[in-house]
Amino acid sequence: MRFGVVQFPGSCDEVDAIAACERVGEAQLLWHGDHDLGGVDAVVVPGGFSFGDYLRVGSIARFSPVMQEVAAFARDGGPVLGICNGFQVLCEAGLLPGALLPNASLRFVCRQVGIVVVDDETAFTRACARDEELSVPVKHTTGRYYCPDPVRVVFRYTRGANPNGSQEDIAGVANEAGNVVGLMPHPEHAVDLLHGSEDGMKLFESAAEGALAR
């Protein structure tokens, strides 16, 4: 099982994402200018501030050469996980429905939150139980999920814990097929009891289970 972790200029969570992936398999960095994915079994688009997020979050990263490869990989059913800025990039790239708007508070939020697994049949939640609660941190200014159409919800913030005003407490969604998942909270920052929680490992274990099954 080998993960590819995409790095754009301005990414900042790729190191933690690689460390999380390496707990269940191998991991390698994919540079934004790469024209192939090196045969990886799953792709993680990590958090940060791709290209400075100067226009809209994620809007410029989608034009990187590597994103054409990620889109083709996703179309073929390959598992792709977008975390925080990675979620924003996947939405802008059209690989996930919806968009992320500035937090209703207009403030940066950084805290541990509870999220509930609403859908345990995606490529990144098959190791979870339905309605299971995970403790993971959020750290963002632009996390208010919005989608005018029906969407496959994967994670919701626990009651009262919504940090950004997202529609119906949505914390993460999937594409229709369930192989592409995006979420604002950071599972890669919750993979060791030293972090205060290792619940985030469930997402990486799910991807590893899926790779074994294929």
Place this chain on the structure above:
Amino acid sequence: MLVRPKAGILDPQGTAVERALPALGFADAGNVHVGRMIELDVGDEAQLHSLCQKLLANTLIEDYEIEILEPS
């Protein structure tokens, strides 16, 4: 190009500005929305809609308007 939040989507930046107005004596001003303006030179005006749809605006959450100014 003028890019603004679509009607009906919560615009906390507009709301924050609106709340400040009465305190400044502008009691009858309201319905504030904050967007952004992008100025650029372009050779072929026909490209402008495509430019807006592909990059400058996210039409799921934003509306845009194009205003063409002749070179001065």
